Amino acid sequence: MTYITKPKLTHPSLPQNALGMTRRAYEGALSTLCAGCGHDSVTAAIVEACWRLALEPQNLVKLSGIGCSSKTTAYFVSGAHGFNAVHGRMPSIATGANAANRRLAYIGISGDGDTLSIGLGQFCHAIRRNLDMLYMIENNGVYGLTKGQFSASADIGSRAKKGEVNRQPPIDPVLLALDLGATFVARGFSGDKQQLVPLIEAGLQHRGFALIDILSPCVTFNDHEGSTKSYAYTREHDEPAVQADFVPREAPILVEYAPGEAREIALHDGSRVVLRKAAEAYDPTNREAAGAAVKARMAAGEYLTGLIYLDPEGGSGEFHALNGTPQEPLNALPFESLCPGSTGLHKVLGRYR
Amino acid sequence: MAACTPSRINDFTLKIATVNGTGSASANTLLMKAIFRSGVPVMGKNFFPSNIQGLPTWYEIRVSRDGHLARSGSIELMVALNPETYARDVREVAPGGYLLYDSTWPRPVLLARTDITVLGVPLAQLCNENFTGVRTRILMKNICYAGALAALLNLDLERMRELLTETYARKPQLIESNMKALRLGFEYARAHFACPLPLALEPMDRTAGHIMIDGNTAAALGCVFAGATVAAWYPITPSTSLMDAFKGFCERLRVDPQSGEKRFAFIQAEDELAAIGMVLGASWNGARAFTATSGPGISLMGEFLGLAYYAEVPAVLFDIQRVGPSTGMPTRTQQGDLLACAYASHGDTRQVCLYPANPAECFTLAVEAFDLAERLQTPVLVVSDLDIGMNDWMCPQFQWDDAYRPDRGKMLGRAEIEKLDKFHRYLDPQGDGIPWRTLPGVHPKGAYFTRGSGHTQFGTYTEDSHDYQVVLDRLMKKWQTAKSRVPPALIEGPGSEVGLVSIGSSDSAVHEALALLAADGITLDYLRVRAFPFGEEVERFLAEHRLVFVVEQNRDAQLRSLLTLETGVEKAKLRSLLHYSGLPVSSHFIVEGVQAELRGASGAARPSAVGV
Numbered sequence: 001m002t003y004i005t006k007p008k009l010t011h012p013s014l015p016q017n018a019l020g021m022t023r024r025a026y027e028g029a030l031s032t033l034c035a036g037c038g039h040d041s042v043t044a045a046i047v048e049a050c051w052r053l054a055l056e057p058q059n060l061v062k063l064s065g066i067g068c069s070s071k072t073t074a075y076f077v078s079g080a081h082g083f084n085a086v087h088g089r090m091p092s093i094a095t096g097a098n099a100a101n102r103r104l105a106y107i108g109i110s111g112d113g114d115t116l117s118i119g120l121g122q123f124c125h126a127i128r129r130n131l132d133m134l135y136m137i138e139n140n141g142v143y144g145l146t147k148g149q150f151s152a153s154a155d156i157g158s159r160a161k162k163g164e165v166n167r168q169p170p171i172d173p174v175l176l177a178l179d180l181g182a183t184f185v186a187r188g189f190s191g192d193k194q195q196l197v198p199l200i201e202a203g204l205q206h207r208g209f210a211l212i213d214i215l216s217p218c219v220t221f222n223d224h225e226g227s228t229k230s231y232a233y234t235r236e237h238d239e240p241a242v243q244a245d246f247v248p249r250e251a252p253i254l255v256e257y258a259p260g261e262a263r264e265i266a267l268h269d270g271s272r273v274v275l276r277k278a279a280e281a282y283d284p285t286n287r288e289a290a291g292a293a294v295k296a297r298m299a300a301g302e303y304l305t306g307l308i309y310l311d312p313e314g315g316s317g318e319f320h321a322l323n324g325t326p327q328e329p330l331n332a333l334p335f336e337s338l339c340p341g342s343t344g345l346h347k348v349l350g351r352y353r
Numbered sequence: 354m355a356a357c358t359p360s361r362i363n364d365f366t367l368k369i370a371t372v373n374g375t376g377s378a379s380a381n382t383l384l385m386k387a388i389f390r391s392g393v394p395v396m397g398k399n400f401f402p403s404n405i406q407g408l409p410t411w412y413e414i415r416v417s418r419d420g421h422l423a424r425s426g427s428i429e430l431m432v433a434l435n436p437e438t439y440a441r442d443v444r445e446v447a448p449g450g451y452l453l454y455d456s457t458w459p460r461p462v463l464l465a466r467t468d469i470t471v472l473g474v475p476l477a478q479l480c481n482e483n484f485t486g487v488r489t490r491i492l493m494k495n496i497c498y499a500g501a502l503a504a505l506l507n508l509d510l511e512r513m514r515e516l517l518t519e520t521y522a523r524k525p526q527l528i529e530s531n532m533k534a535l536r537l538g539f540e541y542a543r544a545h546f547a548c549p550l551p552l553a554l555e556p557m558d559r560t561a562g563h564i565m566i567d568g569n570t571a572a573a574l575g576c577v578f579a580g581a582t583v584a585a586w587y588p589i590t591p592s593t594s595l596m597d598a599f600k601g602f603c604e605r606l607r608v609d610p611q612s613g614e615k616r617f618a619f620i621q622a623e624d625e626l627a628a629i630g631m632v633l634g635a636s637w638n639g640a641r642a643f644t645a646t647s648g649p650g651i652s653l654m655g656e657f658l659g660l661a662y663y664a665e666v667p668a669v670l671f672d673i674q675r676v677g678p679s680t681g682m683p684t685r686t687q688q689g690d691l692l693a694c695a696y697a698s699h700g701d702t703r704q705v706c707l708y709p710a711n712p713a714e715c716f717t718l719a720v721e722a723f724d725l726a727e728r729l730q731t732p733v734l735v736v737s738d739l740d741i742g743m744n745d746w747m748c749p750q751f752q753w754d755d756a757y758r759p760d761r762g763k764m765l766g767r768a769e770i771e772k773l774d775k776f777h778r779y780l781d782p783q784g785d786g787i788p789w790r791t792l793p794g795v796h797p798k799g800a801y802f803t804r805g806s807g808h809t810q811f812g813t814y815t816e817d818s819h820d821y822q823v824v825l826d827r828l829m830k831k832w833q834t835a836k837s838r839v840p841p842a843l844i845e846g847p848g849s850e851v852g853l854v855s856i857g858s859s860d861s862a863v864h865e866a867l868a869l870l871a872a873d874g875i876t877l878d879y880l881r882v883r884a885f886p887f888g889e890e891v892e893r894f895l896a897e898h899r900l901v902f903v904v905e906q907n908r909d910a911q912l913r914s915l916l917t918l919e920t921g922v923e924k925a926k927l928r929s930l931l932h933y934s935g936l937p938v939s940s941h942f943i944v945e946g947v948q949a950e951l952r953g954a955s956g957a958a959r960p961s962a963v964g965v
Contacts, residue, residue, distance in 0.1 A: 043723035079797030084804040092627040095635025331639035
């Protein structure tokens, strides 16, 4: 992960969040990605979302695998611990970390190669476990660091920079997550910060596994004519399903929605997601309908974006809820409550005499 | 092989050949436990197939008044109940020994040897006449042979009732049916043979203060006592029982009686790669976490183990070795992962390993592994094997010091971080090669980036040669520090010029072999390696002896390789005694190997001495 120190200069007039911190406090090292990379916009959206949520930086844990996308965890919230795992294995690190301390917020950044090829198994099982984390895929359909091979999300007919045409069907993380029972499934576009920031806020506050698949064009290897993951193609074929606005617990409702136009869903901590339908008769709490809508748009060569599915009761099947672990993090339990001592040992060994 | 004479009181081996899945395990455990409760030292080894039902299985019970816990190498009494293996089972009985079989049907093959005594008990007929139901009859046939053996070996039936009462405390109706089957066999044997045999048992008092326990259960108990809270694993023989035991102990000891809350997380991973990843994530986040696996899992975990070494993440891993290469023989034992564990992962990687020799050490070294992992900020691999892990061993009752508290190593708390101007993860302020670490969620100033890519001592990414080397060299300094922190090798002996080195479960056979060799006029000094890296004492022992035997259970002399790689020892003076049949090494094998080397004609072929 390339690291260039960014000077921390703050202007007194910069806006502050509830903790009295400016956006600068949520930034990280300078990005070393290509100029214009979609991933940098995603990073900016994460900074914005964390600032708006007024997260204590040390209470965020940033995890990633290997690849361009996975580098970006160094580029936001420098006051948070980061873990750059091995290729495709970030979900297992996140699972262990989350098991040890359920109180922190976990954000995992991955790419389409890291998630859909080498890491497909771990991605699926993190969803099955309904791990309480926000999992973001910066999806560009291409392997950047190894110079332009197709990834498993490349669409049939999509053309590589050197002219090769992809003939294998893509794996769509949104459909996969819906199938596997994910409780929060969204798709965004790195070029639409207005849509993305509230999705990240809601995803961080959602209890359980939250997926945001973000179309994030690779300017160097996959932004040409014939690519279905270029800026131009994505802008053209982005079909918003639902616009989600995130409302923190304490915040008053400032926007008035016309009756029938918006729907409010409370998250476990009292914050709310306000959903505004962009498409007719779209129900983001119906898993089957959501899947059908994604497929229908896909058949038309379009990307359905926004908060595609949300299970408001998703937290009940969350990893710790199923495991029955106490609210107190496992890494903070007093040793006396873990070790049965010499008397306990004597009792245990009774059956081995 | 020694003939069976009256001097074999409390000193013989009996082997029971049955078919997997027929329920013989409970009869065998009953027999062994009854002998143990008579105060007579006993060893039980289960040679079972990788199969649920139908393949041959054997159980070897060695009774040893002198307390030897290894296989002797000979069988004095065979209980042959599996027609498929009759031929080899008959062959295996020592001259003058005994063979018991089910005489419901004629078995001429069993009568081929004239130098052993064949005892026929119509087990099936007795059970068919006295029990109903196919399954019950099959199960009771096992208890029935246990009854016949009780008569032949002079075992107290009341002691067996006592054990049945404990086992079936919740199913009392089973006690009477089992007692009935026991008596059927017992009375038949008394009526038809001269009981007891010369191989019989006499009560002693040599098992007081001891327990019978398997190494996986003991290791799991060690994890509970060390305060481990996160356990992640993927099922693989023969490590699964370790995780099962941990879960069982936690459900008894770590569930809040009021709220039902569990003070542990038990995660069945999707594969071994995920299992070790979860352990690293949890340890990195401040919980004591561990996994258990076997050889194939070690191969799969390699990449993450390299990350943990380089990024300095504590982790505890139990490798319950089985027979390789590849899938190998999953239910047989071997010490074949020594090299794979020591240098697990690509690049310049080296891993701290601990080598328990018995369940008692599985317990103590499990606790020590957690302390070392945190103290050294690196994975610690506890390298056990199937023989230790899945067989019941007699060991001194475990002790626990209530003053024990986990050693979290160099970990900075909130107040300490607050005082710092800036925190740098990979500096070496105390010169021992061990840096300070911080946990997530404590203080924003303590935040750092954990990565497997090149990093500077300040924790930042680098591709600079010098900055990279500073960290690599500091890791080597930490490795030097580890040499004095890991448990030292155990050394004993009269001060001979010839030494013997062994490791792990080979220890009990070595101990008996040393006694037998001493009685034969050959005295050896003995060193048992208990950890990697090797301490100074290993180097010294090798230097001080003219010739050193290296006893280990693999084909490729992996311990010998490690010794030649990591010490200054002259390769030519190391003589390998290699046992890799999949069965635990016997004392006879070692005695014969040493005798052949020391007494063999010079220049003669030495099949057991392998040059690498």
